[in-house]
Amino acid sequence: MRYRTVIVDDHPIVISGIAGLLTDLENIEIVEKFESGVALLDYIEDNKVDLILMDIFLPIINGVDLCKTIKQKHPKIVIIGMSSQSERSLVMQFIQNGGNxxxxxxASFDEFKDCIYKAIDGEIVFSEEVKTIISQPLSEDLERIPGLSRRERDIALLLSQGKSTQEIADNLFLSFLTVQTHRRNILQKYKMKNVAELIAFLLKNNMLN
Amino acid sequence: MRYRTVIVDDHPIVISGIAGLLTDLENIEIVEKFESGVALLDYIEDNKVDLILMDIFLPIINGVDLCKTIKQKHPKIVIIGMSSQSERSLVMQFIQNGGNxxxxxxASFDEFKDCIYKAIDGEIVFSEEVKTIISQPLSEDLERIPGLSRRERDIALLLSQGKSTQEIADNLFLSFLTVQTHRRNILQKYKMKNVAELIAFLLKNNMLN
DNA sequence: GCTCTTTTACCTGAAATCAGGTAAAAAAAA
DNA sequence: TTTTTTTTACCTGATTTCAGGTAAAAGAGC
Structure with a gap:
């Protein structure tokens, strides 16, 4: 079986580069190339596609949303994201939205080849550098951030559930004033202006749960 | 080379079951079994370990935190998480904290075997059902959730950055009262009590960015 | 034993949010 | 073109948060 493959990238040079790499591959047939997501969305409605290689930074619609949209209608299409540089949260988001x-x-030619074959085979694949990005950063990122104490985490968790100071106090059998103090200490510890910013910060750094 | 392997699970029955599966595997040597994370942390300080299979739901310290702690000191140890049932965010968190x-x-014996060998080989692996969990749910989960309008997303984003109503108004060249109305509409749309809960909800469902 | 951190608790006043209402212009969809 | 959604804007009052203090008891670490 030959896999009908589409490349999406807004840099024509990159498209031809990738196309060049892929022509060497057995059973990968490049059927179309696009410079934007909307053109791709039109195309897949009328044509059979098995594999999509897409840049994440695209004009109009970004790669994450594009992947989500495609997967909702065509869950069997294998989608691999690409970018020049990246960060952990972007990669995770792409995977959470159906990316394979x-x-x-x-990445080297061998990495490309490996990843593509494994993805077609049903695996979720990352190039070497991506693996380090999604796992290593915590050693630098999170180590310098002082953690929440147990009580503070309890309170932060309830805050993220929309509880008011009074409700939290009732919930944890504490004085309203005590909870108020904890709130202020947490905000000051991370120099946050209010709970909204705090919750966003804590969730992005995986400091809740 | 034989991989020195440790199993951590608070159910002795599960430990023996997994141990049984693994004895059949070439070059996997089970050197120790633990029922809690603290015992494991002590052990790896004094003994060489190559591979850890750990339950995610553990007493005292949970699997995600345990994985994070181990990886910070011993990034080369391959860690595979396990659980009976799971949800997307938990799996993603585990991977973000260094899990392999x-x-x-x-999962079937073959899946276990496959995953373990591939993980040792440097890949990030998921059993079949986990793959569906992390990618499929969006088609049911997110499709029924009404989206934010463009303006609403602008405002939600600024809220997550700790901006006050007045600051948002200045930022977007709107009236204070207009922003106030948008805030209320967003809260009502998702039936959230306050911005803190809203931000948590939006981030968990990838509705910001 | 001593020290540092954590948890508990209280007071005050300004600032901001939340909840209820209404309504009209603009844009998008049918 | 008509209808619906979105965006804009105003008013009021109760509730809540935020920021500034202080301080003592309990627990963890040295």
Missing amino acids: GYILKN | GYILKN
Whole structure:
């Protein structure tokens, strides 16, 4: 079986580069190339596609949303994201929205080949550098951030559930004033202006749960 | 080379079950079994370990935190998470904290074997059911949730950055009262009590960015 | 034993949010 | 073109948060 493959990238040079790499691959047939997501969305409505290699930074509609939209209608299409540089949260978001893998564009030909074959085989794949990005950062990112104490985490968790100071006090059998103090201490510890910013910060850094 | 492997699970029955599966595997040597994370943390300080299979739901310290702690000091140890049932965010969190893979306990022997060998080989692996969990749910989960309008998303984004109503109004060149109306509409749309709960909800459902 | 951190608790006043209402212009969809 | 959704805007009052203090008891670490 030959996999009908589409490439989406807003840089024509990158498209031809990837196309060049892929022509060497057995059973990968490049059927179309696009420079934007909307053109791709039109195309897949009328044509059979098995594999999509897409840049994440695209004009109009970004790669994450594009992937989500495609997967909702065509869950069987294998989608691999690509970008020149990236960060952890972007990669995770792409996977959470149905992506089957993520490759940095500086990956070697062998990495590309490996990842594509494995993705077709049903695996979720990452190029080497992506793997380090999604797992290593915590050693630098999170180590310097002082953690929440147990009580503070309890309170932060209830805050993220929309509880008011009074409700939290009732919930934890504490004085209203005590909870108020904890709230202020947490905000000051991370220099946050209010609970909204705090919750966003804590969730992005995986400090709740 | 034989991989020195440790199993951590608070159900002795599960430990023996997994141990049984693994004895059949070439070059996997089970050197120790633990029922809690603290015992494991002590052990790895004094003994060489290559691979850890750990339950995610553990007493005292949970699997995600345990994985994070271990990886900070011993990034080369391969850690695979396991649980009986799971949800997307938990799996993603585990991976973001350095985990090399995630397997549901109902996976077949072949899946276990495959995942373990691939993880040792440097891949990030998921058992079949985990793959569907992390990618499929969006088609049911998110489709029924009404989206934010463009203006609403602008405002929600600024809220997540800790901006006050007045600051948002200045930022978007709107009246204070207009922003106030948008805030209320967003809260009512998702039946949220306050911005804190709203931000948590939006971030967990990838509705910001 | 001593020290530092955490948890508990209280007071006050300004600022901001939340909840209820209404309504009209503009834009998008049917 | 008509209808619906979105965006804009105003009013009021109760509730809540935020920021500034202080301080003592309990627990963890040295």
